[in-house]
Amino acid sequence: MKVAIVTGSSKGIGKACALRLARDGYTVVVNYSSSDEAALQTLDQIKAEGGDGMVYKANVAELAQVKQMVRDVYKAYGRIDVLVNNAGIVRDEYLLMMNPETLDKCFDLNVKGYFYCAQQVAVKMFKQKSGVIVNMSSVSSKFALAGQAVYSATKGAVNSLTQTLAKELGGYGIRVNAVAPGFISTEMIEAIPEETRKGYLEKVPLHRFGTADEVANLVSAIVSDQFAYVTGQVFVMDGGLSL
Amino acid sequence: MNNEEMKNKLKEFFMSDLGVDGSVLNFDTPLFGDEIGLDSVDSLEIISFVDENFGVSMTGVGKDPFQSIDTIAAFIESHKA
Numbered sequence: 519m520k521v522a523i524v525t526g527s528s529k530g531i532g533k534a535c536a537l538r539l540a541r542d543g544y545t546v547v548v549n550y551s552s553s554d555e556a557a558l559q560t561l562d563q564i565k566a567e568g569g570d571g572m573v574y575k576a577n578v579a580e581l582a583q584v585k586q587m588v589r590d591v592y593k594a595y596g597r598i599d600v601l602v603n604n605a606g607i608v609r610d611e612y613l614l615m616m617n618p619e620t621l622d623k624c625f626d627l628n629v630k631g632y633f634y635c636a637q638q639v640a641v642k643m644f645k646q647k648s649g650v651i652v653n654m655s656s657v658s659s660k661f662a663l664a665g666q667a668v669y670s671a672t673k674g675a676v677n678s679l680t681q682t683l684a685k686e687l688g689g690y691g692i693r694v695n696a697v698a699p700g701f702i703s704t705e706m707i708e709a710i711p712e713e714t715r716k717g718y719l720e721k722v723p724l725h726r727f728g729t730a731d732e733v734a735n736l737v738s739a740i741v742s743d744q745f746a747y748v749t750g751q752v753f754v755m756d757g758g759l760s761l
Numbered sequence: 762m763n764n765e766e767m768k769n770k771l772k773e774f775f776m777s778d779l780g781v782d783g784s785v786l787n788f789d790t791p792l793f794g795d796e797i798g799l800d801s802v803d804s805l806e807i808i809s810f811v812d813e814n815f816g817v818s819m820t821g822v823g824k825d826p827f828q829s830i831d832t833i834a835a836f837i838e839s840h841k842a
Contacts, residue, residue: 581821589818637820644809686802 521595522741523547523587525578525635526605528556530704531654534730535602536560538738540569544600547591551577551605578605578631588638597646600741601639603632604654606672608706610665621668628672632679636694640687648691650741653680655698655752661760673698677752684750693749695740700756703727723758764834767815771830774810779803788830807833817841 521544527536528550537560540546546564548571550557557573564571572594576583591598606628609620636651643649658666659673680696687694701707701718707727710718719725736755739745754760762770768788775781781797792799804827808819811833817840819826819833826836 585818585820634821640805641808641812641818641820644805645813687805689802690805 519545519595519597520599521545521547521591521597522600522602523549523574523591523598523635523639524602524604525549525631526551527602528553528560530706531699531702531730531733532602532604533560534734535604535737536571537563537567538731538734539600539602539741540564540571541567542738542742544571545569545595546571547587548573549576549578549587549605551575578635579626581634584631584634584638588635588642592642598639598642599646599649601635601649601651602654602737603635603651603676605631606654608666608669610669611667612665613667616668624668624672625675628669629675629679632676636679636683640683640692643687643692644690646691649693651683651687651692651694652737652740653694653696655680655696657698657700657754657756657760659698659752660754661700661756680752681750688749693745695745695749696752697733697736697740698752698754698756699728699733700754700759701727702733703729721759722756723761726757728755728757764838767837768830768834770814771810771833774814775830778810779806786830788834790829792827792829793824811837815841 522539524532524536524546526532527548536546536548548557548560561571561573574587576587578584607624609624611620632653653676655676656673658670659677677696680694683694736753772786775786776783785796790797811817811819815837817837826832
């Protein structure tokens with residue numbers, strides 16, 4: 519049995535990753551922080567497809583909750599093979615309008631949350647002398663969009679964290695990589711006005727938004743043995759947007 | 762296990778698993794200083810050992826508890842269930 523924790527996997531890209539990893543044979547921990555119903559639906563779908571796992575409510579921006587989650591998962595399954603650090607938020611504000619609360623909230627979840635989860639699972643993976651961490655970054659870390667200073671900065675931090683952890687943990691058989699998606703069809707994109715979405719599409723050489731399943735396919739490949747010699751990399755998946 | 766036994770168990774671990782020379786390792790010797798020369802990567806070994814042998818999590822607690830065998834033992838003592 520192999521076990522994967524996917525943070526923020528009650529919906530969107532996280533959900534697609536949870537479903538994909540379950541199809542790959544992983545027992546999946548569907549972490550979420552607010553929507554019990556959506557998390558249970560993800561787990562139901564996993565089980566309906568013949569997979570297994572659990573839902574676990576924890577705010578990954580809180581170290582104590584992350585510690586408890588990792589402790590409980592390890593107690594339940596005796597190992598943790600994959601961590602997909604995915605839980606995050608977007609709060610677009612222009613620099614001069616940005617308030618400290620936005621800054622704190624974004625860094626707490628998008629950066630500190632990644633640190634906490636990586637830190638806690640690393641101890642368990644260290645015992646196994648194997649494990650894979652995938653950090654969900656964003657093309658915003660490499661391709662500037664006005665109004666996304668905070669989000670871009672958090673994702674830039676994720677890229678640097680990925681590279682540093684790859685060096686720190688590589689000696690113990692733990693690989694750390696990041697995926698940087700561009701515009702992906704999720705509820706977040708659906709909520710954008712039609713006109714704005716058209717404007718975004720014009721910037722994408724492939725002339726379409728990506729899908730959450732496509733991101734999940736990349737995550738699935740990265741955690742597989744096919745990528746056993748790959749660590750510290752940021753995989754941009756943006757239909758050519760950042761070119 | 763009393764405090765002295767705990768410190769001896771930690772010292773044994775530092776010698777056998779991290780290759781520290783026992784003749785220069787006292788309970789109050791700075792572990793990450795020039796003399797012993799452990800680095801950040803070794804902290805993962807220490808955390809894992811303490812977790813497994815004493816059931817105490819030392820992740821996310823800062824650098825201070827890792828100063829010496831004395832400080833690690835004190836941390837374990839004060840955080841044992």
